[in-house]
Amino acid sequence: MSQHAYTGRPRKRLFVVLIMASYILMAFIAWAVWRVSYLGLLEISSYLPAILGVIFTVLIFLTGFGILSMIGAAMGLPVLHVFQRQTYALINLLFPVAVAIGKIFGIKRRRIEGSFIAVSNRIIQNHGIKVPADRLLMVTPHCLQLATCPHKITRDPYNCHRCRGCNVGDLVALAEETGCHFFVVTGGTLARQTVKKIRPQAVLAIACERDLASGIQDVYPIPAAGVLNMRPNGPCYNTRVDMELVRKTVKEMIIPGTEKPRQPRFMNGKPVPRKDHDDKEE
């Protein structure tokens, strides 16, 4: 499995640095709270400052350990199975703090989101998450469809005639080949509804940095890998995706042997005669 199989772009360092900065800030705030409340707590009971001190120390220690696991996972080091969930939970929990700290230093949100996606992908990859083909949901926004395409694909992506005008046809082909679920959604609400309906064990989302970062957070604790789209025509218009990367990611997320190929409805812009129908005629 290549190191950057999900995004193709190694940009993990920024998010790791921001998470470490978040941790130092949190530890400082915890110390300041303890220090300020010390005399007041002492008046109530002589044990209270020590109890609060121990609670804060344990929390800071556990968070620090989780961050170390996250950095290890992001670097490709093995993470103990018991800490896998916590590591993934921690990056999702600390993402908003990292964005807030990045803002103070004038770092663009998009860069932080991109870095967060790279770290998240690496952690998922490190965990070796694999699911049956029919429990994987592949989802992409509507802007991937060619703007002039007359076919309605948001209700049923298999209405795509696979004319090769855009990558939707390639994704439909991949879904038909593997048997994973595939949906084209018009926004975050529809994406969330789709996840609720399908109840996947893992998600592969194709979108821009902003939508991927919020999508990964939205579907947590379901593991979601993200593949960034390409925007040769500007944002949200006739976007493209690296199909080689998508195919590779799908194959990595599916348990081998669980694929359930479906018969294509259209190919090269034309309807494909139904096989069962042909069989009956013979």
Ligand code: SF4
């Ligand atoms: S591949 Fe062709 S038919 Fe399918 S969505 Fe794109 S333009 Fe439309």
